[in-house]
Amino acid sequence: MILRIILAGVVIFFSGCASVPNDQLYRDLGEMDGITRLIDEFVFEISGNAKLHEQFKETDWERFHEKLVTQVCELSGGPCVLEGDSMAEIHKGMGVKESEFNSLVENLMVAMDRLAVPVSAQNRLLAKLAPFHKDIVEQP
Numbered sequence: 001m002i003l004r005i006i007l008a009g010v011v012i013f014f015s016g017c018a019s020v021p022n023d024q025l026y027r028d029l030g031e032m033d034g035i036t037r038l039i040d041e042f043v044f045e046i047s048g049n050a051k052l053h054e055q056f057k058e059t060d061w062e063r064f065h066e067k068l069v070t071q072v073c074e075l076s077g078g079p080c081v082l083e084g085d086s087m088a089e090i091h092k093g094m095g096v097k098e099s100e101f102n103s104l105v106e107n108l109m110v111a112m113d114r115l116a117v118p119v120s121a122q123n124r125l126l127a128k129l130a131p132f133h134k135d136i137v138e139q140p
């Protein structure tokens with residue numbers, strides 16, 4: 001009897017874990033539609049940002065947009081996987097400066113404000129992106 005209760009507890013615990021997917025941020029961002037609109041605005045901001053013009057002058061905007069949608073979908077717990085090189089490998093040798101990184105993050109914040117993304121979701125997305133700082137910025 002005791003064994004059955006323990007077993008039931010274990011089963012409930014694991015099925016509970018499986019039935020609560022950690023996709024709250026993905027849902028708060030409006031799933032694929034919301035994320036696509038967010039990246040539309042983000043890419044629009046980046047492409048018009050004079051401080052970033054030199055870095056992005058040869059960018060394939062369509063590919064960049066698609067990769068960013070996939071990345072934000074994945075990071076927020078959505079059903080996407082960004083394949084390919086790591087953030088460090090992609091940005092290696094670009095000489096990305098701290099000021100450029102901050103400017104790009106400001107572009108994202110403007111995009112999120114424009115779409116009225118709730119502040120708590122904004123903060124959670126920024127927190128997911130923050131660890132990339134060390135992979136992208138090349139210290140002088």
Ligand code: HEM
Pocket residue numbers: 052055056058059060061063064067068071084085090091094096097100101102104129130132133136
């Ligand atoms: C949290 C910050 C950032 C994230 C999440 C991010 C993410 C990405 C992603 C997903 C790609 C596409 C990779 C691919 O094509 O496979 C990319 C490419 C690129 N990133 Fe970043 N990036 C960030 C910051 C920056 C900064 C600060 C710069 C420069 C100022 C930069 C410059 C570029 C450039 C030039 C490309 C190549 C675009 C192309 O030629 O198609 N990134 N980044």
